[in-house]
Every structure is written in structure tokens, then in C-alpha cells.
Amino acid sequence: MIKLFPFLRPYRLAIGLVLLLIFLQSLSELYLPTLMADIVNYGIVNGDNGYIWRIGGFMLLVTAASGVFSVIASYHSSRISAGFGKLVRGRMFSQVGGFSLQEFDRFGTASLITRTTNDIAQVQQVFLMMMRMMVSAPMMCIGGTIMAFSKDPVLALVILCVMPVLALTIYLIARKGIPYFKSMQGKIDKLNLVLRENLTGMRVVRAFNRAGHEKKRFDEASRDLTDTAVRANKIMAGMMPMMMLIMNLTSITIIWFGGLRISTGHMQVGDLMAFLQYAMQIMFSLIMVSMMFVMLPRASAAAVRINQVLDTEPEIIDPPAAEPAAEKRGGYVVFDRVTFSYPGAEKPAVSGISFEAKPGEITAIIGGTGSGKSTLLHLLARFYDTGSGSVKVDGVDVREMTQESLRRKIGLVPQKAVLFTGTIQENIRYGKEDASDEEVRRAAEVAQAASFIADKETGYDTPISQGGTNLSGGQKQRLAIARALVRKPDIYVFDDSFSALDYKTDANLRAALKRETGQASVIIVAQRVSTVMDADRIIVLDEGEIAGIGNHKELMATSAVYREIVSSQLAEEEIA
Template identity: 65%
Template sequence: MIKLFRHLKPYKWLVIAAMALVFFQSLAELYLPTLMSDIVNTGVVKGDTAYIWKIGGYMLLVAIGGMACAIGGSFFSSKAAMGFGKSMRGKVFNHVSNFSLEEFDKIGTASMITRTTNDITQVQQVLIMMLRMMMMAPMMCIGGVIMAVSKDATLTLVLVVVIPVLAAIIFGIVRKGIPLFKSIQKKIDRLNLVMREGLTGIRVIRSFNRIEHETQRFDEANRDLTNTMIKVNKLMAYLMPVVMLIMNLSSVAIIWFGGLRIDAEKMAVGDLMAFLQYAMQIMFSLVMVSMMFVLIPRASASAVRINEVLDMEPVIEDPAQSNAKSSSMRGHIEFQDVTFSYPGAEQPAVQNISFIANPGETTAIIGGTGSGKSTMINLIPRFYDVESGRVLVDGIDVRDIPQHELRQKIGFVPQKAVLFTGTIADNIRYGKEDATDEEVQYAAEIAQAAGFISRMEDGYDSQIAQGGTNVSGGQKQRLSIARALVRDAEIYIFDDSFSALDFKTDAKLRAALKNETKESTVLIVAQRVSTVMNADRIIVLNESKVAGVGTHHELMETCDVYREIVYSQLSEEEIA
């Protein structure tokens, strides 16, 4: 956790101010019992009313000063902690934004969300308590002992017996609670994962009547977290009654023995009252320390998880010094003996892939499920880096091109259409931030989306719900295609982006695309033969390798895998 607190540097003056105010607050609280002792010993015993008013005035000033310091300390510590939390969330988010898909696969989306929200909140809350208590508790404890000894050293023997007993009980309870606190964060991760899957997959869950199963999964994760938290809270519930019992017993002992010393004229009544307050301050400071020991382990577990994200270096990084030389080519793609494996996989996802895709041509990729089609095109925008071989764009290895510059050349339509909350126009402009209304509408027309947009109540200003749940699968795909087209990119990649379209819309869209992308390189991944058969080049993948390259007619003569796909989808009349 200390490593994480280096990010507090921008807030160092707030931290210093908070600690200084807490210091003066502690001094004020330690001084008040002494003033009260003086009032009793001198003012009350001697009947000196003027002295009582004088010292009472001092007490009031000290109390007001202590209150002002407490308010100021709380304000500055809260401001520092909240600023730290805001800064940490920003740093984690920005760092995660640079991750490749490999890092997301390692940590998991649900865990990433928990680390950015819940874990940072845990550290933030502990930071507030640390700024308030870490200085106050030791000062109150040490200062209380010094002041108590100054009032009556003999009576301090009661504290010598009580404090070790109290410390041992606190230590025992905290020691049992620490492992439970550490496990809570993992259980929150699990609950987040189950809940996220349940909400995002609600259509599938309902269609297969698995609501009861998902409810049971959620209940198990929820019960597991709840039971752990109940166990922790039960344990911590013992702390306050035990502390109060010991404090009350110690108060009785102090009054008993103090009364004997007053009777023997070895101690004044005011000193006994002050001593009692100092004893309470000492024991309350121990309780504060115990609360810190309870919260710090949980925050430490959270800090470890946050540091794990911040320390994780993206596998894919921009070259320290760009080796890319300017090229006269625009949109030229070449795979040179490319092999790639996912981390931990036994077999490569694609192996020994070589082909060239030229501007003005449409290159289609077809193959069975799991043959490596999507993996292959994910290597072009560097979502993953090749294991061996090279991927060239405009004659330059993609690893030598800054990621922003490389992706600026590409209009990418993913296999799963993703829309964002906002208007339809906002979603299309996601591809080009400064696109005019005319460019947005033109892209929608090419993508065959203008028709259904015009039928919506607010047209291009119609709101898209989270995840695009208020539009159909085909409409989502067409909006995703429009988002890519508005870029006027050198390279267009369509990863099975026509699967939700009917044959008529598919045909119209491909015809419109052909005219629109005359100067661009187009790569289409598809399952349907009808989508790829008119492509200039078709790459057939089978078990991660290239089974054939050519036009539809060439492959019908030379490639058994392609013929098998065609015969499984088209009738003899359509093939002819």
C-alpha cells in the first residue's frame, strides 16, 4: 500500500495541513483535563469563583480551537483522499486503455471493474482514517501516559495492568479478522462476474429457461460473500463490548484506588478526574489503532490488486523510436509466414499464413468455426502481436508503426456489433469525431441504415440504449458498418459483419460498398458463401492453415474444403 501512496505527491500540502491540524487537535484534547483539574483543585476547593471563570474561559477557547482543528483536519484529509481516489481511477483507466486483448484476458473484465471502483474506494477510505488516526492515536496514547504519570505515578500501575490485557484482546480479534478481510475482495469479484454474466446474457438465459440456475449461481456467490462479511462483523462486534467492559472496570479501579489516595491526602480530587480522562483517552487511542489494523489488511489486499494492474506492462507497445519510413503505398496488406498462438494454447490459432491484399480489391476469408479467421484479422490492427512472421501494412511491419497511426488507417467492424449510449449520430461519429451531418447521413445510406433511422421518432438524434438493446441485431451491424465507413479509411475490415442481415440487404450493402471502397483494401470475414463468392480473392482457412487462395471459380476446381462449404450452403442452381 505504501507503494500506492507515492501517487499522493500532488496532494502533499493537503496531507501536511491535515496532519498539522490533527497534531494541534490532539494537544488541545490532552490539555483540557489538566485545565479541568486546575478548576477543581484551586477554584472549586477554595471557592475562587473568579479563577473558575478564568480557567473555564481558557477551556472554552481550547475546546473551540480543538473543534476548529478537527473540522479543518477532516476537510483537508477528505480532500486529499478524494483527490487521490479520483487520480488513481484516472491512472488505472488510462493505463488499462493501453492494454492489449491479452491483458484483458488475464485479469478479466469483472475483476478490472472491481479494481477500478471498489478496491480504490477501500484504499481511499483507509487513507482518510490514516490521516486522522495515524497521528492522533499514538499522540493520544503517549501523551495520555505522560500526563497521567504527571498527575499520579503510583495510580499509573492500574494502566500497566489494564493496557496489556486490552492490547492482547484487540490483537487476538484483529488477527482472526485479517484473513477474512483479505478474502472479501475476491468474493466481491466473483459476485460481480456472476451478476455481469446474468445481466448481459439475460436474453439467452430466458430463452433457455435458465433463470433459476442463474439465480442459484448468484445466490451462492451472494451467500458466500454475505457469510464471510457476517463472520467478520460478528468477530468485530466482540471488540467494542470487550473494550467497554475493560474501560469501565479500569474506571472503577482508578476511582477505587484514587479514592484511597485522596483519603490518604496523596492525591487531589481534580487530579483523579484528570487521570480518569487520560486513562479513557489512552484506551480509546488503542481502539483507534485496532480499527486501523482491521481496515488496513483489507485496503492492503485492494492496493496489491491495484498495483497488479498498474505494474502490468502491455505486451503490445509502440516502438520507442519509430522505424517506419514513409511509403507511397496506401492500404497494401501483406502476411509473410505468420504464426500466432494464444497464451497457454496447445496449438497455434493461425500458422504459416501468407497472402497479399491490394487496394481496390476485396479479399474474403472463409472457413469453419475455429479455423482462425477472426484471429488473423485481429493481427492487422495489432490487437495481438504475431509469434513469428510479419504483418505488413503499406510495406511496413505493423510493429514499427505507432498504434494510433496504424489504426487511423483502418475502418474496423467487429464480429460482435458494439454500440454506445448516446444518439445514433454520436455512434456513427465514433469513427470520425469531426464528421459533418452530411458525412454521417451518407455513411448510413451506404450501410443501408438510413431507412430504419428515418422511421425512428428522432431520426439521427434517436437515443441508443446501453449495449444497443433498443435496436435489432441487423440494425446494430449496419450502424457499426456506417461507423467504419465514415472514416474514409485506407483499409476496411468486416469481421463476419453481415451475418445478421437478410440476403437482400446483404446484396445491396455489398453493391454499395464496392462503389464506395474502390481505392481501399477490403477484407471480409464471412460464414456465408454468397457474401464472399464475388470477391477478387478468397482465402480458405482450415484448421489454422491456408487450404486455398483464389477466386470462387478457381477454388471450386482446386480446393476440396471450399467445395465442401459451397455444397453445404448453396443449391446446384445457385452454384451453376
């Protein structure tokens, strides 16, 4: 948790004020039993009502001041804690935003969500308690012990004997409970993972009547978390009864020996009453510390998980001497003997890949499932770095460019059309924030989306629900294509982006794209032969290796793999 303290730096003055106010509050509370003792010893015993009223009124003022100190300290400590949480969440969001796909694969989406929300909330709550207790508890314990000794040093030995017993009890209970609290965060991850998969895959769950299976998975994860929480809280539940038992036995002992001290004239009644209150203050301060022991292990585990994310250096970073991609129009792409393996994979996803994609031409990539088509596009956009070989854009290795300038040259339409909550035009403008209304409409027309947008009651202002669930698959794909077109990049990348389109829309879109893309490079990954037949260059992949390069006519003559793909999709008349 100490590594997170720098996030508190903007609140240094506010923290100092809180600590001062807690210090003054503690002094006020330590002073009250002494005032009460004076009322008993000098007011009640002597029958001096004026003295009782004077000291009683002063006690009310001290109590009111203590209340004011407490309210102001609580207000500022809450602001500090909330501000701390905001800063850490912002830093986490920025850090995750810079991760490559490798880091996402390592942590998992569900875990990253838990770390950014639940884990930070745990640490935030403990910081709030620490600001209140880091001064209050030691002050009340040490100050109470000093004041108790000032009232009667002999009777104070009772407190000295009880404190080790109380501390040992807290230690033994906390030691048993700490491992459970540490494991709870991982179980929350598991619960979030199951819940997220169920919600995002609801259509599949219902289509296959697997609601019962998903409920069982969720119940198992929930029960696992619940059982761990119950075991932890059962152990910690024993702490308070033990504390109260020790406190009550201590009170009885103090009253017993205090009565003997009063009977022998070594102590006054008021001093015994004050002594008893100081003993309770000491006990309560130790209980406050025990509460910290309950929360600290879980917050500490949460802090470790937060720091794991914050300390992770992305695999893909801009080198110190990175040069921005050339501003001139280009888009000349070269793959030179590229080999890449996913972490933990037994064999490379792609091996020895070499080809060119030239401006003004359409380069298509086709192959069976798992042949490495999408992997090549990920390497081009530098979502991953090559294991060997190089990917160059306009003669510069992508690893020597800044990621921002490289991706500014690329208009990517991913395999799965991802849309965001907002309106249709906001989603299209995601590709170019300052795009004019005319540019948005032009992109929609080329993407064959204008017709269905016009059918919407509010047109381009039509709201899109989360994930675009109020649109069909083909509509989402066309909006994703429009988003790339409005960017007007040097390289257009379509990752199987026409799969949800009917053949007529597919043909119209490809014809419009040919006119719109102009001198840019166009790289298309597709499953349909009809989509790639007219490409200037077709790259055939088979199990991560190139099985042929050429246009449709050349590949029909030279590539058995391509002929097999064509014959599986087209009738003999179409092939001829």
C-alpha cells in the same frame, strides 16, 4: 499501499495542514482534563466561584478551538481522499485502456470493474482514516501517558500494566479476522462476474427459462461473500466488548487506588478526575488503532489488487524506435508465414498463414467455426502479436509501427456490433470525431442505414440505449459499418459483419461498398458463400491452416474444403 502514496503528491500542502490541525486538536483535548483538575482543586475546594468561571470560560474556548480544528481537518481530509480516489481511478482507466486483449483475458472484465470501483473506495476510506488517526492516536496515547505520569507517577503504573493486555487483545482478534477480510475482495469479484453475466445475457436467460438457475448462481456467490463477511465481523465484533471490559476494569482500578492515594494525601481529587480522563484517552487511542487494524487488511488486499493492474506492462507496446504508419494512401497487407497460439492453448489458432491483400481489391476469408478467421484480423490490428512470422502493412511490420497510426489506417467492423450510449450520429462519428454532417449521412447511405434512420422520429439525433438494445441486430451492424466507412481508412476490415442482414440488403451493401472503398484494401470475413463469391481473392481456412487461395471459380476446381462449404449453402442451380 505505500506504492499508491505518489498519488497524494498534489495534496502535500493540504495533508500538512490536516496534520497540523489534528495536532492542535489533540493538544486541546489533552489540555482540557488539566483545566478541569484545576477547577476542582482550586475553585470548588476553595469555594472560589470567580476562578471557576474564569477557568470554565477558558475551557469553553479551548473546546470551541478543538471543534474548529476538527471541522476544518475533516473538510480537507475528505477533499484529499476524494481527490486521491479520482487520480487513482483515472490512472487505472488509462492503464486498462492500454491493455492488449491478453491482459483483459488475464484479469477478466468483472475483476477490472471491481478493482476500479470497490478496491479504490476501500483504499480511499482507509487513507481518510489514516490522515485523522496517524497523528491523533499516537499523540493521544503518548501525550495522555505523559500527562498521567505528571499527575501521579505511581498511579500511572496501572496504565502501563493495562496497555500490553489491551495491545495483545487487539493483536489476537485482528490476527483471526485479517484472512477473512483479505479473501472478501476475491469473492466480490465472483459476485460481480455472476451479476454482469446475468445482466448482459438477460435475453438468453429468459429465452431458455434459466432465471432460476441464474438466481441460484447469484445466491451461491452472494452467500459465499456474506458468510465470509459475517465470520470476519463476528470476530471483530468481539473487539469492542473486550475493549470496554478492559477500560471499565481499568477505571475501577484507578478509582480504587486513586482513592487510597487521596486518603493518604498523595493526590488531590481533581488530579484523580484528570487522571481518569487521560486513561480513557489512552484507551480510546488504542481502540482507534484497533479500528485501523480492522480496515487495513482489506484495504491492503485492495491496494495489492490495484497495484497488480498498475504494474502490469502490456504485452503489446510501441517499440522505442517505432515508426508511424505511412501517411500516404496505401493499405497493402502481407501475412508472411504467420503462426499464433492463444495463451494456454494446446495448438496454434493459425499456423503458417501467408497471403496478400492489395489496395483496390476485395480479399475474403472463409472457413468453418474456429478455423482462425477472426484471429487473422486481430493480428492485423495488432490486438495480439504473432508468435512467428510477420504481418506487414505497406511494407512495414505492424510491430514496428505505433499502434495509433496503424489503427488509423484500419476501419474495423467487429463480429459483434458494439454501440455506445448517445445518438445515432454520435455513434457514427465515433469513427471520425470531426466528420461533417454530410460525411455522416453519406456513410449511413452506403451502409444501407439511411432508410431506417429516416423512419426514426428524430432521425440522426435518435438516442441509442446501452449496447444498442433499442435497435435490431441488422440495424446495429449497419451503424457499425457506417462508423468504419466515415473513417475513410486505407484498409476496411469486416469481421462477419453481414450475418444479421437479409440477402437483399447484403447484396446492396456489397455493391455500394465496392463503389465507396475505391483504392482501399477490403478484407471480409464471412460465413456466407454469397458474400464472398465476387471477391478478387478468397482464402479458405481449415483448422487454422490455409486450404486454398483463389477466386470462386479457381477454388471450385482446386479446393475440396471450399466445394464442401459451397455445396452446404447453395443449391446445384446456384452453384452452376
